Amino acid sequence: MANKIQAVKGTREFYPEQMALRNFIYNKIRSAAQAFGYQEWDAPFIETIDLYAAKSGEELVKKQSFTFEDRGGDFVTLRPELTPSLARMIAAKQGELTFPVRWWSFGPFWRYEQPQKGRTREFFQWNVDMLGVNSPEADAELIAVGATFLRSVGLSPERALIYVNNRRLMDSEFDALGIPAEKRLDVSNLVDRRTKMEPAKWDTYALDLGLNQAQLDGLKSILGNYELWKNSDELVRLFATLEALGVKEYVKFDPNIMRGLLYYTGTVFEAFDTSGSLKRAIFGGGRYDNLLADVGGQPLSGVGFAMGDVVIGIILQEAGLAPEFIPSPAQVLVTVFDEKLWMQSFALAAELRAAGLNVMVSPEPTKLPKQFKFADKMKMKIALVLGPDEVEKGLVVVKNLVNGEQAQVKKEAVLDSIKSVLKNA
């Protein structure tokens, strides 16, 4: 056991059961994105370190990404996020793309962080972006894509909500309090930490940052004011659009949602599970301006969000919303009676596959009970038996494994018999 080579820390091993969940998520993601006309795309999994260093800061890249020197002496990074690649690819074809661009992607990402519940070093992430339009109505569409996904996996608004805020609104509120622009990053961090700290310590922290008591009281008043969105034309339009799009029940205004200051400039949003054991965001995103500035494109506004597969996977399992795992994609087993009749079973299976069925045949002439047990474990629906009696008369036994009923039918009628059993199963 000690000599076994273990999987790299934080990587994922997808046994068929986990793979089924991943594919379930993928299929729901695809449906939600395509329902709004988004196109699937992807970028390289490996990029030069410079692509991230330019925007994200070198320390972040070196500490929290998988970076190594390739055989040619170049430093490359396993992609920790998709946005820089998106920016480059959009900029490269900015003159020929049809705007607004609506793109979505689902693929692997890597971050060199300490694994814990809901976080791994290797994960799959759904990215959805709309580029080339700057309007609250576009923001609402992205939120609606996310809400459509939540609804499609069975997460009701009682179970999951998308909290929305607006950076411009908060900036003007901070201005009104006399908080200088250079303190905004600190204040954003302060707001982000509010739920994690004890109130008294949070107050001290705020005063340490240089806020005066009046500003602190004003800040608390803002963060407790859930009607504040009415002061923002953008948010008023956003919520009107969400109502028209039929997803308003999934969305709540919350002045505590900040998402840092790195590149969000307008609407920001984060989805949370409201009743599970995980306090991590399901997905998050917002509006960003000047996405292409660092990669040499013309200014272009966009809105987008990202969702990792790990947190949503845990939530679906805890909520009992993960689909039942069906081990075998084949619903029909053609049993092998004995070595003499073995090839007849293979031939029958081939006929059935040609007719479009998924069919398995035992790869060895084992005892019938063993073959039936196998079919049972694989949750197969039908077993066929080709014994000496049947072969002699041109018959096949079709057994319904769900209710145990079986019948001898003519070989030509096997397909119809199977289809009728499957229809009723």
Add this chain to the structure above:
RNA sequence: GCGGAUGUAGCUCAAUGGCAGAGCAUCACACUGUGGCUGUGAGGGUUGUGGGUUCGAAACCCAUCAUCCGCCCCA
């Protein structure tokens, strides 16, 4: 990078210094043309690894590795 917990059969876990066990799973048989249910039996262990204390260690001590949980961070 920091802190806490846990490593015993394939899995979930007992055994608190004195013979390493149970349940589930696996396999066989009851049942040589039929799965699930039941019964009987069998196989399966360098107690994560290395060292130390002891007449004696799964247990106590040290180190190490791994996993989980949290902090930091979260592009």
